[in-house]
Amino acid sequence: MSKELIGALTALEKEKGISKEVIIEAMEAALVSAYKRNYGQSQHMEVNFDERKGDFHIYTVKEVVSEVTDSQFEVSLDEAQQISKGYEIGDHINYEVTPSNFGRIAAQTAKQVVMQRVREAERNNIYNEYSQYQGEIIQGTVERSDNRYVYVSFGRVEAVMEHSDQLPGEVYRPQERLKVYVAKVENTTKGAQVFVSRTNPGLVKRLFEQEVPEIYDGTVEIVSIAREAGDRTKIAVRSENSNIDPVGTTVGPRGQRVQAVVDELNGENIDIVKWEADPSDFIANSLNPAEVIAVQFDDETNPKSCIVIVPDYHLSLAIGKRGQNARLAAKLTGFKIDIKPESEVEFVDETGAEVDEEGID
Known part of the structure; x- marks a missing residue:
């Protein structure tokens, strides 16, 4: 020596x-x-x-x-x-x-x-x-893909994106620049293993933080997100400042802010609704764009369950294609939602006869 x-x-x-x-x-x-x-x-x-x-x-x-x-x-x-x-x-x-x-x-x-x-x-x-980037967005370069993963390079480390974290229909080409959400970082015997996602709801939140200064600085808060990645997302927003419209601020002038996020997610539909402290108002907002006549709760049987009454001509709109609108509203609010048309409620009220419940949870 x-x-x-x-x-x-x-x-x-x-x-x-x-x-x-x-x-x-x-x-x-x-x-x-x-x-x-x-x-x-x-x-x-x-x-x-x-x-x-x-x-x-x-x-x-x-x-x-x-x-x-x-x-x-x-x-x-x-x-x-x-x-x-x-x-x-x-x-x-x-x-x-x-x-x-x-x-x-x-x-x-x-x-x-x-x-x-x-x-x-x-x-x-x-x-x-x-590990400091867990829960954040990083832009990387697509390296390659196989039956299990898409491999995304960040320079010093190669992250993996599992099939469940890949947007349906999205094609990942080598050398393509891609924004991904760091879902998990593990320290294994073979080194740091970084798992990234394009389907995690956190990706949508971080994208809005990048596009909307008021969300980034906390003036507007994203309260909850319900997402079916690649198809549709609902976001509930609020603001403590009474002079600020949280929905309008998030959408941006002529929809520019929300459109930037939609473009990043390859055309995924995004509904932005106002969060309300009153559950009935929040549930009604969550079913946008459908009109809601009333929200009824059964506090004794299940306090997290409700019946939503809508006009007959808005029933299919409230439920959504394959039940998606109602399903996302339930995820967004945390309530089990049963949707009924106005005519059915009137029929029960007038005759007392039993009818089959229509709607979706």
Whole structure:
């Protein structure tokens, strides 16, 4: 070993952010194992690194005792005091046992330890860097795709997008720039694994934060999002400032703000409704664009369930294609919604006869 090792450790500390002391400590532990493996020793060993010379020294450690029962681990008080009169029973003495050819073993071990620590440090650095982006949007480059994933490069790391996180009908071409939502970051033995998504509702929220300054600064708040990715999304917004229209602000002049998000999501329909503290008003808003006549709650049976009465000519609009409008409204509000046409409610009220419930949860 030589001073070159010290220079290399200093460079690693600057370039990789790996503490020189951490590497030296790891090398000392590894060299103890290497010494015992190569020289068949079982004593208590210590390795010390001489930073001035860049050399490692091996020591066997023995305890000072009144009567020696195992010479590998113990030394008598008389023998210890021949070295120094200051030794007492219970003290420990280091005897240097560095072999003449230990430099080669030390160099090989040091190389292995450094490489291992560099890999660990790079994994941890990448994990620490990208774990900060969890729940955020990052723009990456599509690298390739297979039956399981679309691979998106961020430079230092390659993220994966599972099939369930890919927008239906969206084609991912190599070298295409793509905005993705960082859904999860895991620190595995093979390195940081970043999972990204184009279907997560969080993507929609972050896109609106980028397009609407009032959402970014908190003047307008996105209260809830219900999304069927690639098709339709409903967003509930509110503002504590009575002078601000949260829906109009989010939509933007001539719909420019919402259109920018729609374009990023390849034409996904986005409904923006006003959140209301009164559940009946919020539920009515959530079924937009359908008109709502009344919202009735059954607080005794199920306080999170309601019947929504709509005009007959708005029944299909309220339910939506394949029940989508009502389904998204239920997700947005957290209520189980049963939609009834006005004529059916009037029929029950007038005759008391039982009728089949129409609508959708």
